[in-house]
Amino acid sequence: RVSIASILLNLWVGFFIALESFAAVFAVFLAQISGILAFPFIKLTEIFNWILLFAPKIFVENNWASFRVPVYSGQIKAVYFIYFTPVLILTIALNVWKPFSMNSKFKIQNSKLWLGGAAFIIVIFPLLIIFHPFSAPALDGKLHVDFLDVGQGDSALVTFPNGETLLIDGGGKINYGASYVEKEDDEAEMFEPDVQAVGESVVSEYLWEKGYSRIDYILATHADADHIQGLIDVAKNFRVRAALFGRTPMKDADFAALYEVLQSREIEIIKLKRGDVLSFDEAKIEILFPVADESTQAVSDNNHSLVLRLIFGNKKFLFTGDIEKETESKLIENPLFLEADVIKVAHHGSRTSSTPNFINAVKADYAVISVGRQSQFGHPHREVVERWENSGAKILKTGERGTISVSTNGKNLEIQTFIP
Structure with missing residues (x-):
């Protein structure tokens, strides 16, 4: 990332640090004589400090102050x-x-x-x-699905045969436990680990490495942090045509943050519901769940995840978000719509999902589990892995294999993993 404002800001910071330092030194010496004499210099120090921080904040909070140099391959x-x-x-x-x-x-x-x-x-x-007009991957007539290794979260990049792109979820970080609090009062200072966001350091990096400056569509299966947070960075870093949602829960902090970015960048918002079909020339996506709910107070939890089936030729991919057995039981009422060659296993392999009846209805050859190498939740659960293996599916975990890339010409599947 190249900052076009860095030269100006370095001069700005250097100048006001010098002024603030002089004012602070005078304040310290005069305080030994009289607090009244020192007071103007104390206030002057505070003013210089505010000015010092104000200008950089404007540039940091606005994406136009920097641009990303792409990676050619x-x-x-x-x-x-x-x-x-x-x-x-x-x-x-x-x-x-x-x-x-x-x-x-x-x-x-x-x-x-x-x-x-x-x-x-x-x-x-x-x-x-x-x-980078020549950096985007050349079209080869195939459908490509890359399941990214985002740790405890979900993210998958779909590249359609016509070159259009869809990012399903963007990973994210979850705050496990409370932040450190210095003192118990109204002025308590909160401290959180300075961890670079997954959307910036993993998802955006991957897309830049692939040569993309534009992602046609981003889709959030639901509003959990480990699915939606990364999309905020992607929406800031790339030109996005439209954002796809099943529900728009404005009371959810992560969704509200994403919604604000979408509005500021004038990105179209499209709501999906069961029965919708999205066409991408020869490929299509069927929306299997949830039912329509236009309310801004609508629930967007695990059991209201967008469930979609991607079809190209005679090959099918099923994306299940974090649905649990309650939603699985509703979906198996129409088992023909569940059959898939590749499934993104629901809820990171938790035993709240992947019931025997659901697994039998899907009939998958490959079961991709998006999970961290050492999941703090014990994902995937051993029983769930055994169920999928007993059904004949080959298990592929992002935490073990890294990015899992699946491509198809509509007749055959090709599987590549970052770690063999």
């Missing part, structure tokens, strides 16, 4: 080499020209042509680095 990495070509040309030219030598007799012929060419190169190649 494959043969297109040659752009990085070409980018430094002007530096090489300039070095050779200066060595030949020797402009600071008193005896230099070298004169550049066609100087306008040289200057024009140099200006073109200096402008064009930085633009290639910043806007």
